[in-house]
Amino acid sequence: MPSARPPDAPAASTTPYGEEKKGFERTVIVRSLKDIENTDRHVRSKSGTWESKRIVLAKEKVGFSFHETVLYAGTETSMWYANHIEAVLCVEGEAELTNDETGEAHWIEPGTMYLLDGHERHTLRPKTDFRCVCVFNPPVTGREDHDENGTYPPPEPEAWGDPKLTEEG
Numbered sequence: 001m002p003s004a005r006p007p008d009a010p011a012a013s014t015t016p017y018g019e020e021k022k023g024f025e026r027t028v029i030v031r032s033l034k035d036i037e038n039t040d041r042h043v044r045s046k047s048g049t050w051e052s053k054r055i056v057l058a059k060e061k062v063g064f065s066f067h068e069t070v071l072y073a074g075t076e077t078s079m080w081y082a083n084h085i086e087a088v089l090c091v092e093g094e095a096e097l098t099n100d101e102t103g104e105a106h107w108i109e110p111g112t113m114y115l116l117d118g119h120e121r122h123t124l125r126p127k128t129d130f131r132c133v134c135v136f137n138p139p140v141t142g143r144e145d146h147d148e149n150g151t152y153p154p155p156e157p158e159a160w161g162d163p164k165l166t167e168e169g
C-alpha cells in the first residue's frame with residue numbers, strides 16, 4: 001500500500017540546485033542494463049579496451065551521469081578527465097590503478113572505490129574483466145569516447161540544465 005505523503009513534502013521536484021524542475025512528472029525512471037544493451041546508450045570504445053552502458057545521462061538533468069563500465073582483462077587504458085570528476089566503484093574483477101601524476105599504484109577489487117577529484121591522469125590495467133559503476137559530474141551526454149588524451153569534452157551547460165551556467169548575463 002502506498003505510504004501517505006507527509007504534509008511538508010515539496011509540491012514538485014527540485015533540481016540539484018533547489019530550483020523547481022519544470023515539466024516534472026511524478027514518475028520514477030526505472031531502467032535495466034538489459035534495456036540499454038546495443039542501444040545509443042551502449043558505447044564500445046575505439047581503443048577496444050572498454051565498453052560503457054550509460055544508465056543516467058545529461059538529458060535526465062539531474063546533475064550527474066551514471067554508468068556501468070567493463071574494462072577488458074589484459075588491457076591498458078590511460079585516461080585524463082580534464083573536464084569531469086569521476087567516482088568508480090568496482091563490483092567485479094581486479095585491476096591495478098596508477099596515478100600517472102605521482103606514479104602511485106593501487107589495487108582495485110570489488111567493494112573498492114576510487115575518486116578522481118583532482119582530474120588526475122591515470123591508467124587502469126585489469127587482471128580480469130573489470131566491471132564497475134561510475135558517476136560523472138558534469139554528466140556525459142551520451143556517446144563520449146576518449147580522445148587522444150583520454151579526455152571527454154565538457155558538455156554544453158544547456159545539455160545538462162545547470163541553471164547557474166545558463167542564466168543570461
Ligand SMILES: CC(=O)NCC[C@H](N)C(=O)O
Pocket residue numbers: 050052053067068069071079086088124132134
Ligand atoms: C573507469 C573508466 O573511466 N572507464 C572508462 C569509461 C568510463 N567509465 C565511461 O563509462 O565513460
